[in-house]
Amino acid sequence: MAKVLVSACLLGCKVRYDGNSLAVGSEDFERFIAANEIVPFCPEVAAGLPTPRAAAEIQGGSGADVLCGAAKVIGKDGTDMSAAFIKGAELALALCQQQGIGKAVMAEASPSCGSGLIYSGQFDGTKVAGQGVVCALLAKHGIKVVSQHHADEV
Numbered sequence: 001m002a003k004v005l006v007s008a009c010l011l012g013c014k015v016r017y018d019g020n021s022l023a024v025g026s027e028d029f030e031r032f033i034a035a036n037e038i039v040p041f042c043p044e045v046a047a048g049l050p051t052p053r054a055a056a057e058i059q060g061g062s063g064a065d066v067l068c069g070a071a072k073v074i075g076k077d078g079t080d081m082s083a084a085f086i087k088g089a090e091l092a093l094a095l096c097q098q099q100g101i102g103k104a105v106m107a108e109a110s111p112s113c114g115s116g117l118i119y120s121g122q123f124d125g126t127k128v129a130g131q132g133v134v135c136a137l138l139a140k141h142g143i144k145v146v147s148q149h150h151a152d153e154v
């Protein structure tokens with residue numbers, strides 16, 4: 001049984017910016033949950049952000065750009081939330097390293113957890129290719145990250 005980090009919102013935890021969870025509702029995902037040792041984690045809550053909180057998107061690049069200071073995570077209210085998102089990513093990495101976790105299944109399109117898509121930064125519902133801040137940091141350290149739609153690949 002492999003130990004896998006999983007976005008807490010995918011597991012029924014009401015930790016999303018709007019106070020809800022994110023139901024996956026697929027048999028593949030249920031099989032993945034049953035077959036692995038699941039470690040739930042929400043980097044944004046771990047970093048101390050409240051729930052509910054302002055919706056946030058990455059502006060000026062992707063998660064890797066946020067990590068190096070070339071882009072920012074901006075709340076819909078205009079607040080720069082970059083520091084908290086970077087802290088959440090660092091806490092996710094620390095947890096993986098402490099527990100020997102080499103794989104993660106994370107919520108697609110989140111500015112933290114997105115592994116292949118993120119929102120454009122314009123708050124217009126458009127998604128673009130890119131990783132969120134957490135996925136960028138985990139991938140940089142050799143941790144395989146996929147979305148909930150590809151959980152069977154970990």
Ligand code: SF4
Nearest residue numbers: 007009042107110113
């Ligand atoms: S997508 Fe990630 S940061 Fe957002 S609520 Fe889910 S676990 Fe937390």
